[in-house]
Amino acid sequence: MPTPLAEPYWVCWNQSLAERMQLPLVANADILGVMAGTALFQGHEPIAQKYAGHQFGGWNPGLGDGRGLLLGEWLDPSGVYWEMHLKGAGKTPYSRFGDGRAVLRSSIREFLGSEALHGLGAPTTRALALAGSTEAVYRETLETGATLMRVASSHIRFGHFEWLAHRQDIDQLKALTAFTIKHHFPQCQDNADPIVSLLRAVIEQTAQMIAYWMAYGFVHGVMNTDNMSIVGETFDYGPYAFLDQTRPNAVYNHTDAEGRYAFNQQPSVAFWNLQRLAQALAPLTDSQLLAAAVSDFDQCHRKHYYELLNQRLGGSSERPIEPELLDEWLALLAAEGKDFHTPFRRLANLPLTEWPGLKDDFIDAPRFAAWCARILTQTEADETERQRQMLASNPVTVARSHHLQAVIDAAQTGNFGPLESFFAALQDPFTERAEWARWHQPPAAAAPAPILSCSS
Structure with missing residues (x-):
């Protein structure tokens, strides 16, 4: 169950997403109660998910939802399922030594970053709501506690399959794979080999996601396999950044000293991560067929990437x-x-x-x-x-790091006007408006590149 958050207040409610989900257009006290961990949606039973993953290339079996809870799923009247996940919900069995909390700074970054990618047309999780509180949370300094409501079509990660394969729990691995095919890739069910077909579908959607990142200058920053969505949505916004200066080897995550997750390494890392997924699926089918499927990733990625650049250059x-x-x-x-x-x-x-x-x-x-x-x-x-x-393909508003920091600085003084303005501009990134002029500007030429941590 969530741990209640002290004296919660609304920071931002994504009205356009709420309309798409056919939820209330205006945030209300009942939903704030869910954000604060003092109430639940009717019929929802929160769970903390267990998974594993490769972090910076090293195997870590001790991972799981350490500061977030999957509250449940919402079926909107049009028949679309949305999974609702509360970040900053408190400690779980997988928190290890963490406090289970999120802070306003990083929650604002995820809220705006995910909606920025969505505005560009990129596949991504979405941010529905953001609440602040009077609760103090210690990171590098004392910060303001917050919760973020993330929605996605699925919260299944590559790391879920890796965990079950690592445990050699073949029955559960089969069950998870069957669930994934049934609910997210039903077109694979009638294939001669549904599991190979599933992997090919994941490769296609992952390739499309990475193509958007590369075509629009997005650096994820921490492409561990536990941060890879099985449905190819940009997942877990930590030390991300959009390029300012065109630097192919740009790294913004201060813990990535070797540049494993540099901008120009993202396609090769995605390929490596898909290899790990194929290994996890190998107990269920012919490993050579899985390996052959993964070998098509580069061609698939290039196809999507050049389509996007072709569009951007006319x-x-x-x-x-x-x-x-x-x-x-x-x-x-x-x-x-x-x-x-x-x-x-x-x-x-x-x-x-x-x-x-x-x-x-x-x-x-x-x-x-x-x-x-x-x-x-x-x-x-x-x-x-x-x-x-x-x-219609080249944005005038980009979620640049200096704009994100300006919004955060204002929010930490209780001024949410810049957040609302920047959010509106990012939802319509290809339109120039006088009231958004400040968000159209690149940083000063002498401005240093941002240095970000995973708590970002």
Whole structure:
């Protein structure tokens, strides 16, 4: 059961998500009671899940929900299931030496980060509600306690399968696999080998998720197998960040000294994690068929990745831009340390005839000019459609670290106005509005890259 939170108060209620779930549009005292751990939804019986995982490549069998509870699932009137998970709900059997609490700082980061990715179209868990309290929680310093209501189509992680395989509990492994297929991948049930079919479906959805991360400059920061969702949703927002400067090897998690989870390593880490999932499923079917399925990940990821970049740079779906040119654009940005986001948006705002004039923005002007001359022959022929597509694919508002910190700083003084404003802008990231102008700005050129911890 949840541990009650002292003197709770509302911080944020995701009205658009509540409408999608067909829940009350206005947060009320009953729901605040659930957020505070003093009430439950009717019919819900909270559980703390047990799982294991590979953390920074090392096996850890001692994992589980140490500060969150799966409250239950909600079936909305349209027939869609939503699992509701309360983060910061208090100690569980898997808390080890932790206090089971969440803090306002990290809860705001997850609330805004998950909704930012959703606004970009990326597969992700969602944040429904955020409550603060007067309870003091100690991290590096004393901080404000909070709870976050996360919703997802599933909270099953790769680590659940790894735990049962590690225990050689084949009956439970079969049961979990059958449950996953029935409820999340029913299209696999009638396949000749449903388990291999399941793995291929997970590979497809994971590849799509990673493609969004790479195409939009998102660094997850802690891609342990226990943080990998079986349905391919971005899961567990800790030391994440969106790139500012285009740095392929960017690392923001201060505990990742070797750069295992650097931005450019994310596809290979996803592949490695899928190998671990395949190993966990191996007691149930032919391991060679599972290995063959995982070998398709890179091709699958590249397909989704280049589709997204093609869209962002104005190519048509019928005659997409050559991958070499898509790669060259990002290589050009990286070579000169350009911002990752604003150059895309600038191209979107300009007619094609003005693209060559941007060469003066680059130190290596001939390199840009050569790239520009080639890509202009491969963009969407209809100028109106090309610009519409690019403006709808290149965000003007990004959940940049300096904006997140400004929102957190204000919230810790009791001012939630910036949070509400930034949240609104992130829900509509492709639209420029005067009242959101501050959220459109990149950090100052001299601003240091953020250094984040897992408690972030």
